[in-house]
Amino acid sequence: MSDALPEGACCASHPDTPASWMCARCGSFMCPGCERRTRPEARPMCPACWELRHQRIETNQGRSSGTALQTAGLVLGIIALVPMCVAVQLASLIVNIVALVRAKEPPASLVRWRPITGLALTAVGLILTLVTFLVGSA
Ligand SMILES: [Zn+2]
Numbered sequence: 001m002s003d004a005l006p007e008g009a010c011c012a013s014h015p016d017t018p019a020s021w022m023c024a025r026c027g028s029f030m031c032p033g034c035e036r037r038t039r040p041e042a043r044p045m046c047p048a049c050w051e052l053r054h055q056r057i058e059t060n061q062g063r064s065s066g067t068a069l070q071t072a073g074l075v076l077g078i079i080a081l082v083p084m085c086v087a088v089q090l091a092s093l094i095v096n097i098v099a100l101v102r103a104k105e106p107p108a109s110l111v112r113w114r115p116i117t118g119l120a121l122t123a124v125g126l127i128l129t130l131v132t133f134l135v136g137s138a
Pocket residue numbers: 023024025026027028045046047048049050
């Protein structure tokens with residue numbers, strides 16, 4: 001055991017049980033019954049840190065679905081650069097606004113430049129459409 005446990009250290013959740021490990025993350029003591037590991041050879045975590053870790057994994061999954069929307073918005077924005085593709089431009093406008101609104105909600109770490117870039121590209125596409133239309137009708 002690499003961690004030197006203090007003499008007589010007991011589990012944080014079971015005060016009657018001698019501790020076998022120190023939590024790799026927060027340093028609290030735990031008994032064999034409280035050990036939580038990702039892999040058998042990994043250093044154990046206490047139940048509280050294990051819970052935290054799982055919550056973070058769920059948050060990351062929520063994040064990746066937001067990222068997929070942002071990527072879709074960016075791709076639509078690039079396609080929207082083609083003049084007269086009004087349907088794509090409108091779709092791009094909606095997707096990018098939704099992505100931008102979602103980026104403001106937690107987790108706030110979602111990057112905002114993608115929906116903003118998508119919106120900017122859509123705006124350029126709409127202007128090009130307008131110009132093409134005006135030139136064509138003149
Ligand atoms: Zn811990």
